[in-house]
Amino acid sequence: MGIKVEEVIKTYPCRKSACMDTQTKQCSRKLTAVDNVSFEVYKGEALGLLGANGAGKTTMLRMLAGIVSPDRGKIIINGKNIYENRGYARTVAGFLTNEMKLEDCFTPEYLFDFFSDLYGVDRSVREERKDRLFAAFGLWNESGRKISHMSTGMKQKTSIVISLVHDPPVIIFDEPTNGLDIMTSRSVEDYLLEQKKAGKTLILSTHIFSLAEKVCDRIGIMRSGRMVTIDAIEGIKRGRTLEESFFELLR
């Protein structure tokens, strides 16, 4: 499934006290989180978004997943404008972000079933998928433990698995290896590569360059809401390491 982003702008109301109007206690200025960004991701391709904190990566991904809408511009997935058809983005995308939490009092197994039901996944399909995903991320030992009793990494693994209950054709992951140990990070990489091979479209944001290099075909670098560059990995590296090129581009 191809994705096309056309001149997307997203602003948030600015709540800085410095520019607050003293009388109305309101700020007329807006914070532009994503500023006129256009790019395309092709089916079976993985795009990585890199950028400093606050560059606008999470905001961009939220728009792709149909959680928030752009102020201006279009996002087209598989030929459909997702703001005329929000449900579509929600159905085809598997979205993971660390601001999104799971309910503490439930177990991974229960949550998997709950979200499967919400996505309308068939029972028999669900069990088979649960087996596969729990095995892939080493969650079986934890499957009956409450989220509140889990470590950060286990919670992250659970979140990953839960975001995949409906076997989405578009995988949108925001810092997926956050808090994971190297073994689990490796299994996330392997899983993503396998999905790419199966023809899924991947969009990741990350601060881990090795993950980007291993999984992504192309890299987009963002700075203060703008897409500074977007190119194939080799085109960005040009013989340097990815890190060197990153600093070079953002200097």
Add this chain to the structure above:
Amino acid sequence: MAGKASAVRVIFNKEIKKVFQDRRMLVLTVFMPGTLLFAIYSALGLIMSDDMISELSSTETGTVMSAVIPVFLMIFLFMGCIGAASETIAGEKERGTMTSLLKTPVKRSHIALGKILAMSVVAAASGISSLAGLFGALMVITGGMTVLTGIQIMTFTGVIAVITIVSAAAVMLVGTVTLVSAASRTAKEAQVFTMPLVLAVTMVCILAAMPVPEGDKIWIYMIPVVNNTKCLLEIFSGVSDLTHIFVTAAVSIAVTGLEVMGLSHMFGNEKIMV
């Protein structure tokens, strides 16, 4: 995508399961009110004089009780709603679990309905627990059923009527609290914002229980909360009127429908929810 009935049911089931998982919540919203009221009123009974107790046991008091109990029931119900609904909407927003629900393709109105229905069950349980506590204490104090003399719901239709009116009131009141809750950022904020509503509902219930010359005009039964209180009053004094009950239930359900619409709208608004 999940079918209509099933998405609502899945969310309903999850909310109910959550109440049972989180024992603290179960105790606080369902068992505490009843136990507390029972304890307080029984303790009051211990320090009451014999005269006061015989007064309480008289038939006249029984009649007065039948007027007071609907008011208490409505207020207890509303308190239960606040406990349950502030947690399930504002609490989920606060903890960041709401987005996980909103990122699914389930219709916003189904999320709203599932949550409202589940919280109504909790609120009703809480209201009934409070009432049972009060009843229990009175029975302990007066040493028997005397208090119940003025109350005549012990017929089959009476019980059905009470259940209808209480459930209708529960969904409507939960809907109200849920709207406030959706507009708040934290569960605490939601509770603070609903305080003025508690006062308002209390006042309206008390006023509704007072006899007025135009008391049986049908338009009175079109005013939410007033009609629920009045119907309960009628049922408890053994003069239930089917038209009144029907109109009241219809009005409560219509109000709930509007609330579900309002809530779905709020769920769809990223400025409020994300």
